Amino acid sequence: MTAPTTSSPGFAAGPARDRTPVLFRYGFRPFFLLSGIAACGLIAAWVAVLITGAWPAGPAGAAAWHGHEMLFGTIVAAVAGFLLTAVPSWTGTKALSGAPLAGLTVLWLAGRFVVFPWSGVPQPLAALVDLAFLPALGVALARPLLAAGKLRNSAFLVLLALLTLANLLIHLEWLGVVADGIQPGVTLGLGIVLMMVTVIGGRILPAFTRNGLGAQGHRVRSWPWVERVVLASTLLLVLAEPFVPGGAALGLLMLAAALAHAVRLAGWQGWRAWRSPILWVLHLGYLWIPAGLTLKALHHLTDIPAAAGLHALTAGAFATLILAVMSRASLGHTGRPLVASSVTVAAYLLLTVAALARTASPLLPVEWLWPALQGAGLAWVAAFALYLVAYAPVLLRPRADGRPG
Template sequence: MIKRLFSEGFRIFFLAACLFALAAMGQWEAYLGVEAAGGWGALPAAQAPHIWHAHEMIFGYGAATLGGFFLTAVPNWTGAKGAAQRFIALAFLVWLAGRLAMWGGASLPPVLVAAADLAFLPVLAAKIAAQLLARPKPQQLIFLLALGFLWTANLFCHLEWLGLLSDGVEQGLRAGLLTLIAMIVILGGRVTPGFTRNAMAASGREDRLPQNPKALAILSIAPALALPPVVLVGLPELIIGALAILAGAAALARLTLWRSAWTVRRPILWTLHLSYGLTGAGLLAFGLASLNIGSEIAALHLLGIGAVGGMTLSVLSRATLGHTGRPLVAPTAVTVAYVLMPLAALLRYLGGALPALHTPATLVAGGLWIAAFALVLAALIPAWLLPRAPVGRPAP
């Protein structure tokens, strides 16, 4: 079973992502609960609790989902041989070392914490670069650029913690989240209409299929991908806001062409559409907040929970089912999780926008996040641990 867990990247990294999502959010909920009860909460991390929470959701959970996705998808894109078990195990241990270093950072030298936390993305990027360069395509090589942005954003955080940069954490966290959002704009913009078109064609439908105009795709991807470096170099908020609004508006415009209504009875599809819609809405909210219209904290959580949380759950569940030979039909527990995630995003958005609701909305949103991942973990752990379902037979 252990060998099987490391036989394919999605198995260990999607399992690790779900477990970490539960553990990290559980710790954050416990801290907030103690604070709300009038106590004094503390974590063994070197950073303030809210900084640790934000960092680990982006560079811990986010990086794990990227590891599972890219180690599985890139060999399919290029025809290259998948990563060996030893590499997958090594990459996982490097990721885990970063999480442990961040958790116990108060007792460790900051340079050691930085080295451990910054090691995973270069390891992942080196492997997928070797696979992508076997059959280089510009639309795929762009992910190496995005991984570079994500690593640089994390570097900015550690440079401040090392005392080498005066204001790196705020920029690094924002740029890191926006890099994940840019990847969703790119990848979600491919798979959402593509999977929908395939399902419609399989049902016998030949007309009014999803459309994905190249010009509109570029109009959403270019500003979304420009946002992380623009934030890191500290360009004016007016530019940041304009880019985010353009990317969000273009993303929502694309969504209107993807026949979302047709997917209502197919949770494995509508969750992609809903998560992409929340990505566009979150970018609009972030852009407006950059122009002093609305709450930036609310907008960032709409992006973090609704876009990143929603889309990663959508993709990891579909990829797990597909790559283990199981039917592409979301189990009931996973469908419930698809519903809980946008509800958590909405509640946390209200908690950021309305100060009177901040504590209860934040706690309930965190509880919904935990419930969603617990359901997904319970439903999919057999797929990660057990052999592929026999061809032609329903999955157990």
């Protein structure tokens, strides 16, 4: 790569003298950065709300806003960054970059602003702006996915549409159009994320494990019947949970899905990757899925609080896999070695502490609840702050190998 033609750190001249800001050269750059910022800032804000009790009057309650923003802020930003990076690889097409990517980034930011409780934006306008992002992302991905002609890849467009429906349900309650939209909306949204993780995890975990440990003679085991049971049970659960009253049948379905995921994970033999943090963290993140589904099942079959299973999936599975994938992809797609630094490993461990504390908190004696919540929040913020320290420079600088992207 030739020397930069401008002193700005956000620009670099590549072989074709690309003057696109580095941040908008590839989809993972802005959205992995924003996901980390949102993860850090939203939980810090939530802890502050819990401590002070400050909240403005309005249709969006504090707990509903927290759930909405962790889902459609932090998680959706990570999903967008992953899909905008993976789809070009799957389809052999040019990645979204430049002004279109910048516009998509601004649209995500606008959604976060309009739903901020103190923004003062009228609710109908806030709904329109916030709902626009996922369809815009779908349009950006539709042409390459449909052109590739592979049904399993194009299915992500359906999942994005269902995520939009989940967001719509929440906004309809905030608008006063429906009486009960938040609970099914959040449940459906998290279910769609679980389905995405199930599909994507089934692709990348065995592949990365095979590539990382193949030289040691490691063989990843996968059984077609297990894959079918995993996908079928998870899809059935995603479609049933938002709309079916809880009970034994739903609990047993969750147990079946948990067992299928556990068998699937065992076949990948992730324990053999203990010497490679950037690899074992993926398996640790996936392990939270059967754990979370088991806790959710026990909620329907016994009297375990629902919050335990919910946060095992969100703070455990989703957050750990997001951190794992963002750290790995940020290195790999900027031409850097796939080696987790000590700062990154510390972030992995702190996030694990946060997930354990948050999952356990509703199961603890009442006098331990608030310390556990505070500890979980502090560990979470520290984990994503370390991620930003380690990876913001990576995301804001040109590739280390001089290639475009």
